[in-house]
Amino acid sequence: xxxxxxxxxxxxxxxxxxxxxxxxxxxxxxxxxxxxxxxxxxxxxxxxxxxxxxxxxxxxxxxxxxxxxxxxxxxxxxxxxxxxxxxxxxxxxxxxxxxxxxxxxxxxxxxxxxxxxxxxxxxxxxxxxxxxxxxxxxxxxxxxxxxxxxxxxxxxxxxxxxxxxxxxxxxxxxxxxxxxxxxxxxxxxxxxxxxxxxxxxxxxxxxxxxxx
Amino acid sequence: xxxxxxxxxxxxxxxxxxxxxxxxxxxxxxxxxxxxxxxxxxxxxxxxxxxxxxxxxxxxxxxxxxxxxxxxxxxxxxxxxxxxxxxxxxxxxxxxxxxxxxxxxxxxxxxxxxxxxxxxxxxxxxxxxxxxxxxxxxxxxxxxxxxxxxxxxxxxxxxxxxxxxxxxxxxxxxxxxxxxxxxxxxxxxxxxxxxxxxxxxxxxxxxxxxxx
DNA sequence: ACCTGAACACCGTTCAAGT
DNA sequence: ACCTGAACACCGTTCAAGT
Numbered sequence: 001x002x003x004x005x006x007x008x009x010x011x012x013x014x015x016x017x018x019x020x021x022x023x024x025x026x027x028x029x030x031x032x033x034x035x036x037x038x039x040x041x042x043x044x045x046x047x048x049x050x051x052x053x054x055x056x057x058x059x060x061x062x063x064x065x066x067x068x069x070x071x072x073x074x075x076x077x078x079x080x081x082x083x084x085x086x087x088x089x090x091x092x093x094x095x096x097x098x099x100x101x102x103x104x105x106x107x108x109x110x111x112x113x114x115x116x117x118x119x120x121x122x123x124x125x126x127x128x129x130x131x132x133x134x135x136x137x138x139x140x141x142x143x144x145x146x147x148x149x150x151x152x153x154x155x156x157x158x159x160x161x162x163x164x165x166x167x168x169x170x171x172x173x174x175x176x177x178x179x180x181x182x183x184x185x186x187x188x189x190x191x192x193x194x195x196x197x198x199x200x201x202x203x204x205x206x207x208x209x210x211x212x
Numbered sequence: 213x214x215x216x217x218x219x220x221x222x223x224x225x226x227x228x229x230x231x232x233x234x235x236x237x238x239x240x241x242x243x244x245x246x247x248x249x250x251x252x253x254x255x256x257x258x259x260x261x262x263x264x265x266x267x268x269x270x271x272x273x274x275x276x277x278x279x280x281x282x283x284x285x286x287x288x289x290x291x292x293x294x295x296x297x298x299x300x301x302x303x304x305x306x307x308x309x310x311x312x313x314x315x316x317x318x319x320x321x322x323x324x325x326x327x328x329x330x331x332x333x334x335x336x337x338x339x340x341x342x343x344x345x346x347x348x349x350x351x352x353x354x355x356x357x358x359x360x361x362x363x364x365x366x367x368x369x370x371x372x373x374x375x376x377x378x379x380x381x382x383x384x385x386x387x388x389x390x391x392x393x394x395x396x397x398x399x400x401x402x403x404x405x406x407x408x409x410x411x412x413x414x415x416x417x418x419x420x421x422x423x424x
Numbered sequence: 425a426c427c428t429g430a431a432c433a434c435c436g437t438t439c440a441a442g443t
Numbered sequence: 444a445c446c447t448g449a450a451c452a453c454c455g456t457t458c459a460a461g462t
Binding site (some may be wrong): 249250265 | 434435436437438443
């Protein structure tokens with residue numbers, strides 16, 4: 001027992017913000033957002049807890065790394081000759097797809113402070129996308145503000161109330177709760193069209209010289 | 213030291229969901245949402261941690277009690293002869309006032325699952341308010357879905373990015389970040405009018421026989 | 425520069441016990 | 444029925460130390 005200590009030491013370069021982020025994402029989607037802890041991620045990577053601190057400043061930074069992972073997984077390439085309405089629809093459905101793919105991590109992105117490192121550049125890209133589709137920068141900022149608030153609010157609430165295996169089990173078969181329909185994904189598209197119609201009216205109203 | 217043990221025992225009736233909720237709200241607004249713990253609330257009430265479990269099932273229930281406190285503090289009485297547009301404006305500004313008054317607790321309400329006990333009855337009240345203002349129940353549910361998602365998303369993000377004393381200190385005086393304006397309270401009203409305009413168009417469009 | 429374990433001050437919750 | 448302390452299995456992070 002004294003000889004050749006078997007404690008495997010992790011090779012030097014095998015840890016990075018990237019690999020930690022991927023592991024963190026796996027932990028959340030498997031075990032839930034509350035399970036995103038330094039210790040669980042270290043265990044997922046089979047490394048000591050303190051090894052993470054060579055790449056992260058603190059637990060908040062760990063959440064930031066996950067936000068980066070999510071942004072990386074959201075592809076929204078510019079598309080030539082697209083109306084701003086269609087660009088908006090594409091943004092909204094890309095966002096919803098991301099929420100569906102990573103339901104338990106999604107709120108980290110949706111509610112992330114603008115100060116989180118990877119968020120601001122992504123927002124800039126979205127503004128540019130709307131400007132490329134013909135909006136003024138002023139209008140693009142207004143549109144993005146409403147779109148982001150609507151989509152973030154809707155999707156975070158939808159994802160939090162997402163039926164679990166347990167809740168489906170215990171639900172009465174004919175539970176006709178009128179509120180249950182409120183945040184289901186059908187109404188996401190309805191709300192999207194409401195927001196787009198409202199923006200159309202605002203932008204056209206301004207162009208034809210009306211006040212406000 | 214042996215005589216008359218001084219350990220003050222709390223009188224029997226002095227703890228309740230109500231008083232625990234009020235203490236929890238104080239803790240959050242003073243120390244932040246991360247400080248909402250069983251132990252801190254017990255300390256705020258000068259009682260043993262385990263005393264809380266006579267009134268709460270678990271930590272999740274503690275957050276539920278805070279949600280109840282917030283709903284109690286949101287007064288939104290029905291108002292005779294009000295258009296649904298004005299009722300919507302009143303709902304949106306009441307919600308914003310609540311976020312301003314309880315910035316660190318607000319997200320517990322805004323993102324609460326519909327399963328949290330006090331949330332559903334409150335939603336029912338809001339539906340009734342819109343129906344009283346002339347909408348069909350179908351339209352009221354659509355309106356509330358969009359309004360709630362927009363307001364919750366906007367206000368939670370705004371409140372999370374709310375400038376702290378520290379961040380104001382370190383901000384450059386002429387930092388003209390175009391994204392900074394995105395989630396400030398001026399744009400809240402802009403977005404509110406966009407949503408209302410979109411709903412108007414949808415409801416009027418349907419009334420005049422157009423499809424969708 | 426990167427990885428590690430021990431130690432400390434927290435946390436929720438179970439259990440057994442007081443009144 | 445309501446209140447309590449000790450104990451247990453967690454948590455983030457500091458520190459001192461290995462390579």
